Amino acid sequence: MSLRQSLLPLLYRADPDYLSGEELALRLSCSRAAVWKCIEKLRGEGYRIEGMKNRGYRLEAGEGQPLSEELIAAMLGGGVSVEVEPELSSSNDVLKKQILSGTLKPPAVLLTDYQSAGKGRLGRSFFSPKGDGLYLSLYLKPGGLVSDNLILTAQAAVAVYQAVREVSGISLFIKWVNDLYLGGRKVCGILSEGQANFETGELDFAIVGIGLNLYEPEEGYPREIRGKAASLLGRRSEGRGIDRNLLAARIVERLIELGKERELPEDYRTRNIVLGREIILSEGKSRRKARALSILPDGRLEILEENGSRSTLVYGELSVKLEEGDRGNDS
Numbered sequence: 001m002s003l004r005q006s007l008l009p010l011l012y013r014a015d016p017d018y019l020s021g022e023e024l025a026l027r028l029s030c031s032r033a034a035v036w037k038c039i040e041k042l043r044g045e046g047y048r049i050e051g052m053k054n055r056g057y058r059l060e061a062g063e064g065q066p067l068s069e070e071l072i073a074a075m076l077g078g079g080v081s082v083e084v085e086p087e088l089s090s091s092n093d094v095l096k097k098q099i100l101s102g103t104l105k106p107p108a109v110l111l112t113d114y115q116s117a118g119k120g121r122l123g124r125s126f127f128s129p130k131g132d133g134l135y136l137s138l139y140l141k142p143g144g145l146v147s148d149n150l151i152l153t154a155q156a157a158v159a160v161y162q163a164v165r166e167v168s169g170i171s172l173f174i175k176w177v178n179d180l181y182l183g184g185r186k187v188c189g190i191l192s193e194g195q196a197n198f199e200t201g202e203l204d205f206a207i208v209g210i211g212l213n214l215y216e217p218e219e220g221y222p223r224e225i226r227g228k229a230a231s232l233l234g235r236r237s238e239g240r241g242i243d244r245n246l247l248a249a250r251i252v253e254r255l256i257e258l259g260k261e262r263e264l265p266e267d268y269r270t271r272n273i274v275l276g277r278e279i280i281l282s283e284g285k286s287r288r289k290a291r292a293l294s295i296l297p298d299g300r301l302e303i304l305e306e307n308g309s310r311s312t313l314v315y316g317e318l319s320v321k322l323e324e325g326d327r328g329n330d331s
Contacts, residue, residue: 003028003038009074011049011059020056062243067113075249080256081108087130088112090119091137092193092209099139099205106141106205109252118211120189121178121317127225132215132236134244138208138252142259145201146194150314151299153178153192155258156208158265160188163250164212168242170232174271176292176301177315180212181273184322185230188212208255214242269295274320279303282317292320 006028011019021032028035039049039057047068048060065071069084076082081104088094088110095110112135118126128135142149157174164180165171172180172187180188194206213231221229233240258265269275274292281288281303290303293310300312 003030003034004042005070007035007038008042008047008059008068008070011057012071012074015059018052018056018058023056062246063241065243065245067111067248068245069111071245072109072111072249072252075246076253079107080252081105082111083109084111086112087114087116088135089117090115090209091135092119092191092207093117095137095139095207096193099207104139106139107252107256108139109136109248110139111136111248115211119191119209120211121191126189126191126211127222127229128211129217132213132217132231134210134212134214134248134251136210136248136251138210138255140206140208140256140259142203142206144203146196146203147201147298148262149194149203149206151262151264152206152208152259153190154264154268154295154299155261156190156192156210156255157188158267158271159251159254159258160190160210160212161267161271162254163247164232166250167247168232172271173273174268175320176272176274176295176318177299181230181322182232183230185228186213187230187232210251212247214244264295264297264299268299273322274301274318277320279318279320281313282319 021035024035025032046066050058050060067084069082073082091110091112098104114130115128115135118128120126161172172182178190179186189211191209195204216231216235279292290305293302300314302312
């Protein structure tokens, strides 16, 4: 373990207290000069570490700290492999390659500041501007049949909702099956992928990709998603901040816990914006209207067709007209 891998968790656990250079050197079995050199290097990487004469060093509040595998791992308390990369093509694709290479054990999370080829559902791209979002992929091995794990995406949506509410106080809404909304616009998308044994129907592993818009780019969103996408905090120039490391840790923590259950979280129903509403289903170039009736225990959506018949959806592309009550930040 490198010096920085040990030093950052020590500073995090000591917060809000200071740790002297002498104490750090003693705990890390190194010289005070080595501690100072490491801290200066971390500051150069963007870490905000306060130094005070006769008191020592202290990690400043989490807002504004860089995305950090050391801090996220410390917040998770062990048991989860954490990797942070400054840039990736797609966190889901890169994580899948690592899994198939046999070098990774679950649970493991891969995070990045920027995706050059972020993936959305149905082959779409996911806009992932540098430093403005939280982009992560979680490797899980829940076991059981594919049919036993249909609720994994729903569990991920609830994990994001609960973590965002805890860390920021903001309450999001969920749109079946995999999106989270604020102010009537999408702030988060979830893409669940996996590998299954076709003979047994068993799920070999699952990857849950989460893209959460924290800030709106100063130049605005691209034309194709303008008016549809939103962010959790507005533009950076508006001055609101968030501890990305803590938010990431809480999302991972919640999803791992929820993933142990075989039940649909109740928050998935109570925060869902489609129930009881008229929806428009899109299948290729065709469109049809229906009414969303209920969400079944396995996450399927029960709908009432225009001809009066009932059917269920495992997945699908749908739109819903939002009402004023779905646009605020109620609790």
